[in-house]
Amino acid sequence: MSIRNPGATACxxxxxxxxxxxxxxxxxxxxxxxxKWESHERWEEAxxxxxxxxxxxxxxxAEIAARAVRVEQRSRHSMIFSFEKMALRDATKSEEGxxxxxxxxxxxxxxxGGAARRFERWVDTVDALPRKQTRVLTWPLVTVFGFIAxxxxxxxxxxxxxxxxARAYGFDFRYKSRPDWDTYxxxxxxxxTIRRDQSxxxxxDMIDLQSFMWVQGSxxxxxx
Numbered sequence: 352m353s354i355r356n357p358g359a360t361a362c363x364x365x366x367x368x369x370x371x372x373x374x375x376x377x378x379x380x381x382x383x384x385x386x387k388w389e390s391h392e393r394w395e396e397a398x399x400x401x402x403x404x405x406x407x408x409x410x411x412x413a414e415i416a417a418r419a420v421r422v423e424q425r426s427r428h429s430m431i432f433s434f435e436k437m438a439l440r441d442a443t444k445s446e447e448g449x450x451x452x453x454x455x456x457x458x459x460x461x462x463x464g465g466a467a468r469r470f471e472r473w474v475d476t477v478d479a480l481p482r483k484q485t486r487v488l489t490w491p492l493v494t495v496f497g498f499i500a501x502x503x504x505x506x507x508x509x510x511x512x513x514x515x516x517a518r519a520y521g522f523d524f525r526y527k528s529r530p531d532w533d534t535y536x537x538x539x540x541x542x543x544t545i546r547r548d549q550s551x552x553x554x555x556d557m558i559d560l561q562s563f564m565w566v567q568g569s570x571x572x573x574x575x
Contacts, residue, residue: 358521373552383562386427415453416443431491438487442480467532493530506557515568
């Protein structure tokens with residue numbers, strides 16, 4: 352496939368050095384994709400939309416928060432840091448904190464309105480959660496549950512890895528440390544660019560696109 356951007360070509364070359372068969376490579380599936388997809392399947396079982404809605408109607412806010420945290424924790428490779436998990440657990444210990452989290456997450460995933468409005472409301476929800484010591488409003492916490500629940504639509508943002516990957520790819524990633532729609536929508540544009548440039552490798556969803564970025568920006572994958 353012909354790609355004009357030399358950065359994109361170099362990133363493709365690096366990805367294929369690790370995974371010669373691309374997104375269908377058995378090592379890729381084992382190292383990157385399978386455990387993320389398994390997290391999505393656990394989410395569907397624990398908090399698929401009908402079950403999520405039922406729990407909300409029953410006012411089981413603490414149960415919703417506990418299930419969300421448990422799904423992420425059971426991942427073979429956790430996507431958020433331990434201090435972020437602790438901050439979220441602290442934030443949802445109270446009934447009010449659990450209610451805000453549960454209702455806000457449902458609206459983000461399944462509510463009415465455009466993507467920008469739902470994302471900004473979700474950021475406001477996370478920002479308003481009770482805080483003890485560690486801040487709750489981080490990019491990984493804001494994006495991890497959307498990524499697990501709806502990998503066809505949402506992507507997970509690890510700031511340092513993503514910025515490194517964007518530089519390597521030659522994409523102008525306009526990052527701001529405080530989560531907002533402008534940065535997230537720009538991140539989605541980065542994912543769409545990779546999807547288009549690497550279309551012959553047949554990326555299935557945001558799991559594949561996020562994994563491609565991870566290979567470019569993570570210390571787990573040094574340049575060969």
